[in-house]
Each structure stands twice: as C-alpha cells, then as structure tokens.
Amino acid sequence: MPALRLFATRAEKVRRRLGGLNADGWLYGGLPGLQWEVQNARKAKREVLESIRADMRRHAAFHDYYRSCINCGNCTAVCPAFRFADFAPRVVVQKVMHSAAEPELLYQMVDQYIWACFQCYACWDVCPAQNNPGGLVAILKEAAVRHGLPSAKKALEPYSRILYKLMTTGTQITPDMHSNIGPFRDWGPHKAELAQHLKEYRNAVPVESMAGVHDKSWKVDLRTMQELLIIEKESGVIDMVQKGAPDVGDVVAEEAEQATLAPEEDRPT
Amino acid sequence: MTTALFDRAKFAANARQRYGTVEEYLHMLGTMKELEERGEITVQHVTDRFAPIPVRTLSGREKQIPTVDLWQHKSCGQCGHIPGYVTALYWIMRELGVPFVDDTNQTSCTAWNYYGSGTSNPVALSAVFVRNMHVAWERGAYPLIHCGTSFGDYKEVRFLLVMNDELRAQVRAILKKIGRDIVIPAELVHYSEWLHVMRDRLAERRKLDVSGIKVAVHAACHTYKMMSEDFTYDDTILEGRKPAPVSSLALALGAQLVDYSNWYDCCGFGFRHILTEREVSRSFAYFRKIQPIVRETQADVLLTHDTGCVTTLDKSQVVPLAHGHKETVPVLSDAQFAALAMGAHPFIVCQVHWHVADWKPLLQKMGIDAEKAWEEYREYVEQVKGGMKPAFIQSPPRPPRPAGAPA
Numbered sequence: 001m002p003a004l005r006l007f008a009t010r011a012e013k014v015r016r017r018l019g020g021l022n023a024d025g026w027l028y029g030g031l032p033g034l035q036w037e038v039q040n041a042r043k044a045k046r047e048v049l050e051s052i053r054a055d056m057r058r059h060a061a062f063h064d065y066y067r068s069c070i071n072c073g074n075c076t077a078v079c080p081a082f083r084f085a086d087f088a089p090r091v092v093v094q095k096v097m098h099s100a101a102e103p104e105l106l107y108q109m110v111d112q113y114i115w116a117c118f119q120c121y122a123c124w125d126v127c128p129a130q131n132n133p134g135g136l137v138a139i140l141k142e143a144a145v146r147h148g149l150p151s152a153k154k155a156l157e158p159y160s161r162i163l164y165k166l167m168t169t170g171t172q173i174t175p176d177m178h179s180n181i182g183p184f185r186d187w188g189p190h191k192a193e194l195a196q197h198l199k200e201y202r203n204a205v206p207v208e209s210m211a212g213v214h215d216k217s218w219k220v221d222l223r224t225m226q227e228l229l230i231i232e233k234e235s236g237v238i239d240m241v242q243k244g245a246p247d248v249g250d251v252v253a254e255e256a257e258q259a260t261l262a263p264e265e266d267r268p269t
Numbered sequence: 270m271t272t273a274l275f276d277r278a279k280f281a282a283n284a285r286q287r288y289g290t291v292e293e294y295l296h297m298l299g300t301m302k303e304l305e306e307r308g309e310i311t312v313q314h315v316t317d318r319f320a321p322i323p324v325r326t327l328s329g330r331e332k333q334i335p336t337v338d339l340w341q342h343k344s345c346g347q348c349g350h351i352p353g354y355v356t357a358l359y360w361i362m363r364e365l366g367v368p369f370v371d372d373t374n375q376t377s378c379t380a381w382n383y384y385g386s387g388t389s390n391p392v393a394l395s396a397v398f399v400r401n402m403h404v405a406w407e408r409g410a411y412p413l414i415h416c417g418t419s420f421g422d423y424k425e426v427r428f429l430l431v432m433n434d435e436l437r438a439q440v441r442a443i444l445k446k447i448g449r450d451i452v453i454p455a456e457l458v459h460y461s462e463w464l465h466v467m468r469d470r471l472a473e474r475r476k477l478d479v480s481g482i483k484v485a486v487h488a489a490c491h492t493y494k495m496m497s498e499d500f501t502y503d504d505t506i507l508e509g510r511k512p513a514p515v516s517s518l519a520l521a522l523g524a525q526l527v528d529y530s531n532w533y534d535c536c537g538f539g540f541r542h543i544l545t546e547r548e549v550s551r552s553f554a555y556f557r558k559i560q561p562i563v564r565e566t567q568a569d570v571l572l573t574h575d576t577g578c579v580t581t582l583d584k585s586q587v588v589p590l591a592h593g594h595k596e597t598v599p600v601l602s603d604a605q606f607a608a609l610a611m612g613a614h615p616f617i618v619c620q621v622h623w624h625v626a627d628w629k630p631l632l633q634k635m636g637i638d639a640e641k642a643w644e645e646y647r648e649y650v651e652q653v654k655g656g657m658k659p660a661f662i663q664s665p666p667r668p669p670r671p672a673g674a675p676a
Contacts, residue, residue, distance in 0.1 A: 204649060
C-alpha cells in the first residue's frame with residue numbers, strides 16, 4: 001500500500017498544469033479557449049494579429065476605454081447581448097488585457113465575437129474601473145473593417161445600401177426603406193399598408209425639409225454632401241470601407257474624387 | 270521586469286483622460302475653456318439671448334439649457350421612419366412661440382453607422398460633429414440634438430477633441446479643406462432636456478385630460494449611459510435616481526407614471542441588429558421590455574426619447590403577436606404624446622399612422638375621435654395630392670442677430 005502523501009511532487013504539479021492547458025497547448029490567460037476560435041486564430045497571419053493589436057493600442061480612445069479589469073462581471077450582468085447571444089463584455093476586456101502577450105485573443109474576438117455587441121454602453125455605465133467594453137468593441141470593429149477581415153465583410157454585406165446612402169448623403173434611414181421591396185417586411189400588415197401610400201403620406205408631412213423627400217431623411221444641400229465626402233476621404237474612412245466593403249468603398253471613392261476635384265467656385269467655401 | 274514597469278508607466282502617462290469620472294468630465298470642461306482663451310477653438314456659449322434654464326446633471330454640475338432660437342439637429346432615423354417625432358416637436362415650439370432653424374445644411378452624426386458597422390473613426394466622427402456645430406454657429410442658433418445616439422456620440426467625441434491635441438490637429442486640417450474651423454458648443458443639449466425645462470409651459474397649454482393614462486417610460490441608453498455625467502437628473506423626479514426627462518414631462522401633463530423592473534435594459538436596437546439581425550432585436554425588445562412592461566404596469570403607452578428606441582419597441586411587437594403572445598402597448602415619443610395632449614392633430618401633426626403597435630385604444634382613452642381625425646387626414650392628403658401646399662410648421666420670427674455675430 002503506497003504511503004499517504006499530503007503534498008504533490010513538483011513533477012505532479014507540472015503534469016497537472018500542462019493538463020490544464022488547451023489541447024493545442026495554448027494558454028488563454030485563464031479564459032476558456034474554444035477550439036473553433038483556436039483554429040480560426042491559427043489561420044490568421046502573424047502580421048495581421050500584430051497589426052490589429054497595434055491599431056487598438058494606437059487608437060485615440062484606447063487609453064480612455066481600457067484601464068484594468070478587476071473581473072467583477074458588472075458589465076456582463078447588465079449586457080443585453082449576453083442574454084441572447086454568446087457574448088460577454090467581461091470577456092472582451094479580459095482578452096484585451098491579455099492581448100499584450102497573446103494577440104491571438106484579439107483576433108478571435110474581432111473575427112466574430114464582437115459583432116454581437118449592442119453598443120448600448122450599459123457596460124461602461126456600471127464599470128467600477130471606468131473601462132468601456134462597448135468602446136473597445138467599436139475600436140475592434142474598426143480594426144476588422146480596416147483589415148478587411150472575413151467577419152467584417154460578412155457583417156457589411158447586408159449593410160451595403162445603408163452604408164452607401166450614409167456616406168454619400170449624410171443620412172442613412174430613408175422613407176423608401178418602407179417600400180414593399182425594401183427591408184423591414186416583418187413589420188407587419190400595417191407597415192405594408194403604409195408602404196402602399198408611402199409617397200402621398202410623405203408628400204404631406206408638414207415640415208418643409210422633409211416633405212416629398214423619399215431617398216434621404218431630409219433635403220440635404222449639395223455642398224453638405226460634398227463636405228461630408230471630403231471628410232470621409234481625408235479621415236481615411238473611404239480607404240477602410242474599400243477594404244471591408246469594396247463594392248461600396250469604390251463607388252464612394254469615385255464620388256469623393258469628384259467632390260474634391262470640383263472647380264474652385266463649386267467647392268464648399 | 271524593467272521593461273514591464275516601463276510599459277506600465279508609459280501606459281499610465283498615455284491615459285490623459287479618464288472617461289467615466291466626474292472629476293475628469295469637469296476637467297475636460299475646464300480644458301475647453303483654456304483652449305478658448307488661447308484662441309485654439311471657438312466655444313458657442315448659452316448666452317442670455319438663448320434664454321437658458323439651468324438643470325442639474327448627474328455630475329452635480331448645473332447645465333444651461335437654451336430655450337429659444339434653436340438649430341434643429343435632426344435625426345436620420347426619426348425623419349426617415351418616424352416623421353411625427355419631428356413634426357410634433359416643431360409644432361410644440363410654434364405653439365410656444367419658440368423660434369428655430371430647420372437647416373438643410375446638416376448631416377446626421379453618422380454614429381448609428383459607426384456603432385453598427387465600424388466604418389468610421391474618431392477623426393471622421395469628430396469632423397462631422399464640428400462641421401454641423403460650425404453650421405449652427407454660422408446661423409447664430411443653438412444646436413438642439415434630436416437623436417439620443419447623436420447626443421451620446423457628440424458628448425464622446427467632444428471629450429476626445431478637447432483632450433487630444435493630435436486628434437484636434439487632424440480635425441482642424443480637414444475642416445480647413447472645407448472652409449471651416451473648430452466650433453464647440455459649451456452645452457450639448459438633447460431635445461428631451463428642452464422638453465423637460467419647458468414642461469410646465471406645455472402643461473399650461475394642455476387641452477386633453479390625460480390623468481387616466483398610464484405612462485411607462487424607456488430611458489434611451491445613449492442619452493444617459495454614454496458620458497452619464499452630462500444628463501439631466503432632478504431630485505423631485507423619481508427621487509433623482511433615474512434620468513428626469515420624459516418622466517418629468519408625463520408627470521407635468523398629469524399622466525400616471527408607472528415603473529417596471531427592467532427599466533435599465535436597453536430596447537434591443539443594437540445598431541447592426543435592427544438592420545441585419547432583427548430576430549435578436551425583436552426577441553430582446555419584446556421579452557425584456559414590452560412583455561414585462563405590460564404585465565407589470567398595464568401601461569396605456571410607452572414613451573421614449575430616441576430614434577432607435579421608438580423604432581425597435583414599436584416594430585418588434587408584430588411577430589410575437591403573430592406567434593400568439595398577447596402583450597402589446599403603443600410606443601410614442603415624448604414630443605408626440607405632449608403634442609397630442611396639447612390638442613395637435615394625431616395624423617396631420619403627430620403622424621401616428623407611421624407607428625405599428627395599435628395606437629387606437631390610446632387615442633380613444635385620451636378622448637380623441639380617431640376615425641374622424643383619420644377622415645380629416647385623408648382629406649388633407651387628397652388636397653396635397655391635388656396640388657395644395659402641405660401645412661408646413663414654420664418657425665416664429667427669429668430674434669435679430671446680435672452685432673458681431675458670424676455672417
């Protein structure tokens with residue numbers, strides 16, 4: 001009968017520690033690592049991983065959105081996405097915290113996880129350490145678009161019409177989206193009836209900037225749209241959209257080019 | 270170890286701002302004043318000509334709410350899908366004799382798109398913010414922000430812009446290309462804060478008795494969860510524990526304010542979800558908001574003060590009802606409800622027919638003959654179809670521009 005031992009040997013401790021790692025030998029800073037995430041992160045190029053991490057830390061708002069997570073879970077307790085999707089803001093902040101050593105953690109999030117966030121910012125409101133998980137998600141969404149990651153392309157695919165409209169007119173939600181061939185068909189029979197009379201109802205709206213306007217939220221001056229295009233071009237937004245949603249980005253880039261190259265007298269002054 | 274300590278010190282040094290603390294919010298306002306004094310930025314102040322009324326914010330700071338000569342910073346979602354939001358607000362202003370500017374030289378804040386898709390960045394968001402503010406300043410009117418998300422986004426980018434020299438330089442360079450410069454309002458004001466300070470004047474003009482109406486309120490996340498320090502709270506409204514706007518208006522009009530357990534939850538809008546993953550929005554809106562509100566309060570109407578909230582809470586009731594769920598409640602903006610109580614036409618002015626959840630029981634309980642009003646509206650529409658100019662709600666005459674104001 002073996003002698004009773006109260007303490008594990010060093011070899012046993014090492015074996016136990018190794019047994020606690022993921023099957024592929026990666027350590028996720030104490031977070032549960034899912035195998036699909038691991039496989040996904042492995043597909044990414046190392047330079048992309050590093051670049052996403054660098055982008056995040058360089059971002060104008062990063063040092064305000066992230067300080068240090070005490071893992072209290074307040075953010076997750078109030079998170080609407082947590083109730084209905086596989087998403088927890090605590091995990092976002094934890095992974096950001098550990099990403100200095102393991103940039104793979106960021107890639108896993110950027111390539112799927114973050115897109116579940118509702119961006120309601122309840123997490124920020126309740127964080128005792130003044131972290132802003134929703135803000136970190138917004139930074140990572142930017143990175144996903146800028147690097148043209150598959151998740152960004154997938155997220156932007158059904159978004160192209162709205163994105164184009166916003167970038168070129170400065171308004172993104174328009175009455176013609178109520179039409180029966182537009183989105184929102186699940187808004188019921190009342191909406192279908194509204195769609196039938198859309199034009200006449202809209203023409204009778206008693207606000208001068210809105211009456212009769214169907215393809216924009218309100219009448220927008222040409223000069224205003226030109227100024228917006230110049231802002232989008234100069235701030236790098238068009239470049240990033242060309243990577244995440246090339247179809248939209250290319251068309252907007254052409255329009256921005258025209259806005260910039262318009263004769264001096266036609267340009268905004 | 271040395272490297273780690275160095276990194277840590279560098280990180281701390283970079284953390285110039287501390288979002289989410291009252292001290293730093295007040296510090297930002299102080300820095301904004303210093304930048305103005307150094308001539309780096311122009312600050313648009315709420316001077317006496319805007320007849321300000323002070324409110325208390327969560328930070329304890331007194332915020333000045335301008336009450337006249339307002340530049341209407343419209344919301345793309347409201348103007349596009351919920352026109353009654355805007356028409357009701359303009360109508361109330363006209364009734365009170367409050368002059369305003371409805372400008373076509375305005376873009377949306379673009380933040381709905383940013384939060385949903387990530388297709389923007391702080392430079393662009395700040396430049397869009399300042400461009401719109403510059404237009405308002407040029408017109409000599411004070412910006413009144415209709416959308417909760419625009420209000421939240423603008424509070425956030427104003428903080429960044431004031432506290433980050435590099436960002437400010439980038440934005441200034443872009444603005445130069447469009448012939449503009451940095452103008453920042455001393456106060457960022459949401460329209461529901463305006464309704465809050467004007468509530469007694471609205472109540473004086475109330476025509477319908479709404480004392481039998483049970484009102485539930487949904488507070489919009491981006492008004493009070495983003496930069497929470499800068500939103501209106503009032504010790505006499507819900508003991509100062511929840512944002513005052515909307516609730517205060519319902520109380521002033523004499524309605525019964527009812528409370529419910531999930532008030533802090535968002536509406537389920539999700540920015541991206543409402544557009545491309547609506548089953549998520551719908552489930553959240555119905556099972557976390559509509560159902561508990563109706564079961565706990567039997568509310569006659571759910572009032573809110575943001576674009577996305579009205580859209581999501583209203584439109585998300587259709588599918589659950591089709592699946593056999595019973596709970597339903599009409600969803601209106603605070604402005605629409607107030608205008609109705611003040612005797613505005615439910616369809617010509619308040620445009621209630623753009624809303625999906627059944628509003629007929631509410632109108633009936635308020636004493637409005639919906640069928641008669643609908644006939645009047647149909648007649649009005651036919652007249653417009655026949656070439657009549659719509660009954661545009663115009664601003665009362667604006668006060669004269671002070672000497673030295675921008676052209």
